[in-house]
Amino acid sequence: MSIKPSNWIWHRGTLVPWEEATVHVLSHALHYGTSVFEGIRCYNTSTGPAFFRLREHSKRLLESASIYKMPVTYDEDQISEAIHKVVAVNGLEGAYVRPIIFYGYGSIGVMPTAVTRLELSIAAFEWGAYLGAKGLDEGIDTCVTSWQRAAPNTHPQLAKAGGNYLASFFMVDEARRHGYTEAIALNSQGFLSEGPGENLFIVRNGKIYTPSIHCSILEGITRDTVIQLAQSLGYELEEGTYPRELLYLADELFFTGTAAEIVPIRSVDGRKVKDGKPGPITRALQKAFFGLFKGETEDRWGWLEPLKKFEAPPHILEASYASSDPS
Template sequence: MKPGISKFVWFDGKYTTLEKAKVPITTHAIHYGTSIFEGIRAYWNSENLNIFRLEDHIKRFRNSGRFYSISLGYTDEELIDAVINLCKKNNIKKSCYIRPFYFVGEYGINLHVNENAPVHAAMFMFPFGDLFNKNGISAGISSWRKFSDASTPPLAKMGGNYLNSILATQECKRNGYDEAIMLDLKGNVSEAPGENIFTVKDGKLMTPPLSSSALEGLTRDSVIKLAEDFGYQVKESEITRGQMYLADEVFLTGTAAEITPITHIDNKKIGTGKTGKITQQLMSAYLDVVMNKNEKYSSWVTSVY
């Protein structure tokens, strides 16, 4: 078993061990990226394991495949049960990351994928803490632009889409940054390779719209609602590179990244060069929600045990 990954996985409707979950080298998804995935977090609060926005993740999971006519042969209820029961079967009692995915199986080299193509579904999980340093990270603007709806739907969490993100990540790492920031085809801020982005200026929050090739992130949506609870104005608007440099605060949002402050962009200090007050406030509020300590958002949390 690979270190860190739980012993049991779910594969085509059955629970099995990681070692037995195999696919042939002729699998279509290996050749063409015809795979769809989700990233889901579950949080252990010393009493229960709480899965965050499980139903919303499963809904997006299905919708991503619809762009490509790739059929998911399980109901939402079956997939939700599979996630919960996989946590139970592995007896997970620590915060973890859950990766459900489905993909086109043996289909030759045919590019005409349709609803009749053979599709497999699977999920695995592993313990997971912080993706980034929560005291703040550095970021660099990538020369690789985020692809647009004119070529590939950015709203679909497809395996092949993330080759774009890999190029941007490789570039930023070579240049000594923790993470990349990608611009859209018009030169406005889009998102990071795996996260949405927010700026704060004069107490107002801005985040790029979906038309800037931004993913419709669930953490993004959660943060917008939390910020509005605090009385902050949140606007979806095009953000120029210059506006981002002059922001008081900049932070990323994502299932893996949660809320991560960016303190430097292109070696330029953002605000004070430290985590901003509003970012810190949202980080604290978000942690309460995912730990099931905020009754208003208890519907976002699914308890396992």
């Protein structure tokens, strides 16, 4: 799904026009994948634009940076404030937000040095359902990929790092070449792990199962949301280590993620999941999740954070005036 550009990006501490948010071709992250990032959604809720679990995302961004020993000078509050600002000045009511911390220009060796610039940029733009609106409604077809998630002692899987998604590239490529929408990966021990950019849930005999953090997964924020929603609805849920064949015995399967949201899986490796339609537990969790934004599910966890209003800085007001001046 292509990006629909907005007007402004928060880049190097200020708001710059979308096309001017550039980096040097010798930026360290381009050569070695030394970046960490987040995906955050701002929903146009029944009471106005609101971020979903913004603070948790800002915290995880800094935790990912900490794992890679990145000396970030911004704290959670400052990052969250900048995210509010970039959504507000772009006039977005619903948005996908991508903050990224990365090593820029300064050195070309594998290990960044003291002169390598550490950068933070934040983009916000309109972006629909990652796996398609039809997939949210009808479910998607998947396959178990031959590409594995990295072993725990290869590189950190709890960090949401750019380099981690090189394996995801091959997973999606393999799935699409064989006619599937998305892939399901195993870990280095052959147990169920996650999708290329989603966490995995299995339903069998009324109980929900999801691979634990021991299975080379990212500790997803939407994953945690679904765990809490499931428990609030009275479902029994277990985190653990599970074999591949559990996919073929499942009554329901679904993916979760900030971009994907909650997506039913209707088939795996050409085998239908039950009758090939989203099941009742998946539907109940979708209803509870999307109900948060429609005002139908009480936000008793404090997950929604209303978008703040900002007066646009002078350079943005000037640019807006110039673009609307007919002369």
